[in-house]
Amino acid sequence: MLHGADPARTRLLLQGFARACRLAPEVNHATLREILADNAGTEFGRAHRFAGLQREPSAWRRAVPLHRYDDLAAAIDRMARGEPNVLVAEPVNFFARTSGSTGAGSLIPTPPKHQATFTRYYAGLIPAVPSLALLGGDEPRPGLALISAAGTQQRTAGGIAVGSASTGGLRRVQRFAELLWTSPWPVFTVEDVAAQWYLHALFALRERATQFLWGVFAPHLLEWLRMLAVWQVDLVRDLADGRVTRELPLAAAQREAIAARLRPDPARAREVAACFASGAPTLARRLWPRLRYAMAVITGGFAAYLPRLRRVLGDLPIYTSCYSASEAVVGLNLEIDRPERYVLTPGTAHFEFIPLAAAEREQPETVPPEALEPGQSYEVVLTNRGGLYRYRLRDVVRVEGWYERAPVLSFAWRQGTVVDLVGEHSSEAQLLAAVAAASARLIGRDDALVDFTVHGDTDAAPPRYVIYVELEVEVDVEALARAVEASLGAHNPLFIDYRRGDRIGPPAVKLLPTGSFTALADWRLARAPDVSAAQLKPARRVLDLEMLRWLDARARDRDDHGR
16 A cells, blocks of 8 residues: 655546546446457457457447356366466466355456556555545555465465465565555564554554554454553553564564564653553544544445444544455545445446346346446446456445546445345345444444344244344343334335234344454354455354354353353
């Protein structure tokens, strides 16, 4: 994440983005023609007559069917085994492994041209926004980056590197790490997540003039800020002594490399100790008085964490930078503290959209970006430079308006996270709003909800929602269940219709003990060793029977032993 760039260059970058948005339909068509020309000689390109489609791109939607991952999995597997010219002509030297938030993860081919689209945004356009929008945002000072490049990079059967998209991108900027972020490169390679977070904290505290705090997702940044208080004694001691506590599980070479970058700083240690002793709820602003902003995804399923994050950050601006997936950067946020405002990114891929009413069909008609209607919802379809052709991303977005000729999108939900027992179609956004509102109404504050997940219990008659909830305070579980039912009916009229007809039962609530969702994240990571902590997203719907048993055991343990 480059930041503090030359203001003139920053303005040029954003002016270039604005020009692309003014020409968004033309850029979208040009991107498709480029992809067709580059890959006309591939096996897929020959089968679908890409050469002819270059002359008649309007035939694209008739010639190439919509695809889901399973439709392309066999071809991607061949590419992973080293077979060239299957989906793309450009050699693939990296596969990004997705987190599999609604099921098994996938391998996304990432040839250099595809990777270059990410580099342009993450190294240029994304940091340009706060650089110009915030007072002092263009100062060339480092910030905390709570990201990781840990782990031995895996290889496919063909010897091609595999990793998370963020890890692959991070390794490519290794030589710039100490110019960009407060932590030196060896910290990013530490395997143990808790140890790495501690070291990120130690090096960030050394830099009184830290400019920003960057956690990929809101819960990561929130948990790290909470752990500062837990680690405060060790952090102050290590800061004063210029050393690393012996308790951290570090390899000898890592410990030596990290220790070489530390120096005793008793004056800063005393200042940090005084900040901790103050007990101020907005500790971050006291620890880093020149802090300009925080950066984390606070949209979609992460919106549940915003009230608690706001409590610890105070009025510090929060920038949700982009709407991105391993498949493409889809949107760029041009506004600070307005998270649901992603401007479609012309040129990162070729985009089409499926009207929500048709999204259940296998091969529905699509519409181009310029035909989108504000207030309506659509499923995203993209064709990228990595061999995903007319690929259904499974993300549903809502059109909020226009920036020049590019649509402004908000993320609504990801298909597979909807709970639909009898046709009520409760989306993740509706469930989040209902549980958050019910908790706030019952407790009298909007930041007591830690997290929740939902199980569709079809063994019950009638079927019902079972909602597993972690709160910061104790409540009457039956009262919370009634409040959730009323709130869900207000947010999803179909739900209340089916309740009145007894086609769906009243929701049940099971309270989980403190720390349950942190433990759940650890449990999910242990079951998915190929997924990094930075990739893990909230599971708003119970994913499988094993997860259901885990949650029920935690709920029973709470009931048996108290909170």
